[in-house]
Amino acid sequence: MTPQELLKTKFGYDSFRPGQQTVIDDILAHKNVLTIMPTGGGKSLCYQIPAMLEDGLTLVVSPLIALMKDQVDALNESGIPATFINSSLDFSEIDDRFAQAQNGDVKLLYVSPERLDSGAFNQLARLPIDLVAVDEAHCISQWGHDFRPSYLALTERLHELPTKPTIVALTATATPQVADDIKQRLHISEEVKTGFERDNLAFKVVRNQDSDKYLLDYLKLNAGESGIIYASTRKEVERVSKMLKKHKFSVTMYHGGMSKDQRRKNQDDFLYDRALVMVATNAFGMGIDKSNVRFVIHDSVPGSLEEYYQEAGRAGRDGLPSEAILLFKLRDVQTQHFFIDQSERDEQSKQRAYQKLQMMTQYANTQQCLQQFILDYFGEKEGKTCGRCSNCLDTRDSQDITVDTQKVLSCVLRMKERYGKSLVSQVLTGSKIQKIRDFHFDQLSTYGIMKGESQKEVMGLIDYLTAAGYLTASGGQYPVLKVTSLGGAVLQGSERVSRKVSDKATKTLAEDDELFEQLRQLRRELAEKQGVPPFVIFSDKTLHEMSAVMPANESQMLDVKGVGESKLAKYGDQFLDVILNYQSEAKTGVQA
Structure with a gap:
């Protein structure tokens, strides 16, 4: 059977997405390959199809138990x-599954990276492994945002496997530096990169607003949709969850302080659509394969743009229009700064973390296209404006802030470009702290020239000017401000500066039709019976296509994307019955 035939019969798709065919061809030619595709881009198919065509076993190294179970x-x-084999199984179950793999009863075996670094490696080394797929491969790199020592150890172990398997590494978030690191450690020469753009995802930044009010308004306007709300601390997760429950929203929560059983129950409630909204710390989500998440809202600022893009990317995995919203507040940046200060990482790692946090602040303050800003960061300098983010769609009036900009830039120069935004804003607002008197900054002509503004407002302006390229902030923990050549042009009067001025929640997600809701109800009932998440049966995208096309028989049902022969045999009749009943009722309604 060819890859194309497997794609149609097993997965129900007529054609490969960009990059998939190339990766599959590389694997079948026994070339090691790094695959960089955005979340929802179909990375899993790149190794699942070759797994069916290889004689031996495909070993999939995956970091989280939830992902393994969902994919299996x-x-x-x-x-x-x-x-899969992981810590949720007892010894006899693990032995049984090793035996299945040894006997050729399974084609794919999912394991955690820790398995390869334990006594289980000897058992793995005896298996007929033809292919190893390393998922979330950015965890290998110390330059990555989610580096894990167990992944580093894994790179050495893979090269010790006696069958010398082909290796495919897969990730959605890798800067050029991280990609080079992965390739070097896994002896990879090929790279397939389809770009980081998520063309169904609308990015939005909402600055300095009442987050609770925004969340309540947003959930009210987008009732019935599934989403994730990220908060930075356990305490905040509990507070937000309690607040939303009080307003009768369908919500559950997840953080590392909860018991394992409670976390699992809440996660399942979300996966099975029993709770529409998950409020969580970043402990939740890696490997969560729920495809119909329509929005991801960050109620606090993540530590890096990689982390943000990965978490935001959990929205719209099925390709349908979805939103990623960042509620930006300066105090959250200070919280992240505190986390870095208190962490046990070495000084070099801390400096890298401070720089990543600076980039996150710039993202929140840029007026450039948000998708383009992210693509630039990941090394795609040719990215076009997306036309759907909050900056591209911003119709608010621009306000000329040239004079205020000149005040800030002038103050930075008079302070000899040796200090950060905190002290600069204190000088501009006329603060009377001892440090200012000690350095004689109260003698500067710029001292107190913005005393009508709060320090918070001035710091926000400095962040905006940094994001827009009038200032640069260099250094790690205490970045120092310097005026750029563009800033120099503003001081000389040859360049003017404007800024758009408060956002409110809006309804932007599409309405679902009545037939879609009936199909979704059937899917939920089948999922409950079988003990699997609803999206494992059919994705929202497949249900939307069914409700649009309204197939009348099995042959037409097979033409719907996402309906393969196996799923047609299991569920085709039941979904066809719902569609035919809907059509018949609609006809009766028209005749009546």
Whole structure:
């Protein structure tokens, strides 16, 4: 069977997405390859299809138990034999699954990176492994935002496997530096990169607003949609969750301080659509394969743009229009700064973390296209404006802030470009702290020239001017401000500066039709019966296509994207019944 035939019969798709065919061809030619595709870009298919065509076993190294179970459930639903080995199993279950892999009863075996660094490696080394897929491969790199020592150890172990398997590394978030690191450690020469753009995702930044009011308004306007709200601390997760429950929203929560059983229950409630909204710390989400998340709201600022893009990317994995919203507040940046200060990482790692946090602040303050800003960061300098983010769609009037900009830039120069935004804003607002008197900054002509503004407002302006390129902030923990050549042009009067001036929640997600809701209800009932998440049966995208096309028989149902032969045999009749009943009722209604 060819890759194309497997794609259609097992997964229900007529054609490959960009990059998939190239990766599959590389793997089948036994070339090690790094695959960089955005979340929802179809990375899993790149190794799942070769796994069915290779004689031996495909070993999938995956960091989280939830991801393993969901992917194995989805593969088994499509008639592909797969299993996993992790700490949720007892010794006899683990032995049984090793035996299945040894006997060729399964084609894919999912394991955690820690498995390869333990006594289990000897058992793995005896298996007929043809292919190793390393998922979330950015965890290998010390330059990555989610570096894990267990992944570093894994790179050495993979090269010790006696079968010398082909290696495919997969990630959605890798800067050029991280990509080079992965390739070097895994002896990879090929790279397939389809770009980081998520063309169904609308990015939005909302600055310095009452977050609680925004969340309540947004959930009211987008009722019935599934989403994730990220908060930075356990305490904040509990507070936000309690507040939303009080207003009768369908919500659950997740953080590291909860018991394992409670976390699992809440996660399942979200995956199975029993709770629409998950409020969580960043402990939640890596490896969560729920495809119908329509929005991800960050109620606090993440530590890096990689982390933000990965978490935001959990929205719209099915390709349908979805939103990623950052509620930006300066105090959250200070919280992240505190986390870095208190962490046990070495000084060099801390400096890298401070710089990543600076970039996050610039993202929140830029008036450039938000998708373009992210693509620039990941090394795609040719990115076009997306036309759908809050900056591209911003119709607010611009306010000329040239004079205020000149005040800030002039103050930075008079302070000899040796200090950060905190002290500069204190000088501009006329603060009477001892440090200012000690350095004689109260003698400067710029001292107190913005005393009508709060320090918070001036710091926000400095962040905006840094993001817009009038200032640069260099250094790690205490970045120092310097005036750029563009800033110099403003001081000389040859360049003017404007800024748009408060956002409110809006309804931007599409309405669902009545037939879609009936199909979704059937999917939920089937999922509950079988103990799998609803999206494992069919994605929202597949249900939307069913409700638009309204297939009348099995042949037409097979033409719907996401309906393969295995799923048609299991569920086709039941979904066709709902569609035919809907059409018949609609006809009766018209005749009446």
